Amino acid sequence: MTRGGTAVLRYRPPTELGVPRARLTYRLAASVAFRSMDVQRWQFDVRGTDHIPDSGGAVIAANHIGFWDFFTVGREAYYRHGRPVRILAKDTLFDVPVFGRVMHAARHIPVYRAEGAGALRAAVEALRNGELVLVLPEQTISPAFELLPFKTGAARMAAAAEVPIIPVASWGSHRFHTVLHQPRWQWRLPVSVSYGEPIDPTTDSDPFDVTQRLREDIRVLADELVTTYADGAPAGAWWVPERFGGGAPSPREGDEYVERIRRTRFGRQRNRRVS
Secondary structure (H helix, E strand, O other), X not given: OEEOOEEOOOOOOOOOOOOOOOOHHHHHHHHHHHHHXXXXXXXXXXXXXXHOOOOOOEEEEEOOOOOOHHHHHHHHHHHOOOOOEEEEEEHHHHHOOOHHHHHHHOOOEEEOHHHHHHHHHHHHHHHHOOOEEEEOOOOOOOOOOOOOOXXXXXXXXHHHHOOOEEEEEEEOHHHOOEOOEOOOOOOOOEEEXXXXXXXXXXXXXXXXXXXHHHHHHHHHHHHXXXXXXXXXXXXXXXXXXXXXXXXXXXXXXXXXXXHHHHHHHHHHHHHHHHO
């Protein structure tokens, strides 16, 4: 269906594929998030959707540039393939009033930094049950909009569950809401998403080698999206990386910001444990 030239996707529930169905809470939350994109007439350019499996478990690993990455990356799997996506997200999101209860009810997976093994076990179980699990290996957003170092969790859970990893890059939604910037209405915002060739780690694979390959695959996908973006890469624009002539902070400044945030979070967690 189209509205004003923009494709509006409708949820297509799975038929006899035997894949897990979305809970009512998930469907309601997804409807609110995706409808907000439709209302703003976001213009989606989605590539490589044939890499999303119609059935069976898979890890979807994506770059992290804004607070809507979960929705832009999971949108195609949910609407075109009828498959809900279980999200691995930091535990603090589950403590947010109302939103946290929705996250729990939708069966997303909290990651407790001091107890990462629990999230890994839950993710492996979901993958073995034929679910899609979305991971953001950087775990946080850099205001430089460049890839940060990746954690090895995606590689480890995929190998343990014997499922593929689907590398994904997205670009554009950070103009709506990201770090250091308040959310701002974006009429007809171009949003690009590209799904890459699956990676098939085995139990014998080195998780660090798999993670390095995953990061490189996502880097290539992300660079292509930046260079082919509908609005281009305007010189000095705050949402364009410095490497492409934009006004975003340098990678060094981005790293310093991320380190400050991590120290602050560590201090808060330590104070909670002491109290």
